[in-house]
Amino acid sequence: MARPTARVLALLGLLQAGGQHTVGELAERLGVDERTVRRYAEHLADLGIPIEARRGRYGGYRLARSYKLPPLMLTDDEAIAVMLGLTAGRRSGLLTTEVAAADSAMAKLQRVLPGALANRLGSLLSTTWFTAPSRVGVPPGAPVLLELAEAAHQRRTVTIDYTAWDGRSGQRSLDAYGLVFHAGRWYVTGRDHLRGEVRTFRLDRIAQVRPADGSYDVPSGFDPAEHVLAGIAAVDWKHEVAVVLHTTPDEAKRRLPPTIGILTERSDGVLLKARVERLDGMAQMLAGLGWSFTIDKPDALRAEVAALADRLKAAVASRPFGR
Incomplete structure (x- = not known):
């Protein structure tokens, strides 16, 4: 607004x-x-x-003394869409403010809706259960989100005050290509004038956004979400992994999210290159896929897969079949 x-x-x-x-x-x-x-x-x-x-x-x-705002006139479908949208946003971490803002917005809606509809919606929310756990989001400031969105829409360069992961703060001139919400966090991706390349910044680490001189065009075919996910997959975790998955590229893309790593088609399957913090987790993921695979590196991953296989065999051997 x-x-x-x-x-x-x-x-x-x-x-x-x-x-x-x-x-x-x-x-x-x-x-x-x-x-x-x-x-x-x-x-x-x-x-x-x-x-x-x-x-x-x-x-x-x-x-005027006699003036009162009319009740908010929504159809049942519209009211359900609004209330469940607020609930889903709160549970997914999508909100750009504290959770209390969603609660207060829902309370205001219930006050201005016709009484019968408000009561029915209250019944819906009080008797609804969710199978997925709530995600604790990292909300950015609403002004930061809105100003970056406006700049990206108008293709207008901005200056941001940014604090990096190591605590260093500074200003960056940014051509914002798009905003991305992923796993409870908001990101902006675009050309960083200081580095002269496309970079990704977390919005909760941006303190202020100010207009700057300049305009720009987004490169043809650029996908902000794909760029952010590729960047997350390339985070410098402890172990570098390379595994050939003996499956088709389409099946690999269908089963593996972009945050897992980079997939490259080969004559003998699909090469997965990734960085991970724990090799035991990678071993469990590979076993769960159900495909045969060949580990290029590291040797420690082979040991983790072998240890997992031993544990599975021991679990089966401890209880004879048919009992």
Whole structure:
């Protein structure tokens, strides 16, 4: 939502609290000058909202005494879509603010919906269970998210204040190609002017976004989500792994997410190159795929696969078949 529009609605919210409000008081609450407050009041009047103006030294604005906003008129399908959308966003970590913001938004919706529909939605939410666990997200600031989205949409260069994983802070000029949400975190990917290459930045590490000079075009065919996932797969974990999977490229892409590693077609199968922190986890994943495979490196992965095979055989041998 554009800032002027948001402030017009904020003015309406202040007036809804009741009573007479001076222009100076409203200007201070909204962070604008008094002339802008008068312009916002005129805009509300143009929308058909009865604003009463009182002139003079202590003059100001108030809503007409008999005026009340009508209930929010949503169909059952629309109301379900909104409420479940907020619930899903909260559970997935998608929210760009604290979880309390979703709770307060849901409470406001329930207050303005017709009573019967609000009660039915309350019943739906109180009796619904989810099979997937909630994910704790890392929310960025809403202004950072919105300003980067606007810059990416308008192809406008920005300057960001960024803190890297090692605590170093600095400014970067960025051509934002797109925003990506993955595994509870928001990312922006685009051309970093300092490095002269495409980089990915976590939004929760960006303190501020400011307009900068310059515009740009996104390279043809560039996929922000694919770039972010490839970057996550290339994180410098402890072990470098190379395994030939004896399956087809289509099947490998279908079964393995891009964050696992890089897949390359070969005459004898598909080469998986990845970096992992734990080799026992990689051994379990390879066994679970159900394909035959050949380990190129490291030798320690062969040992982990052999140890896993021994444990599985021991588990089977400990209980004879048919008992």
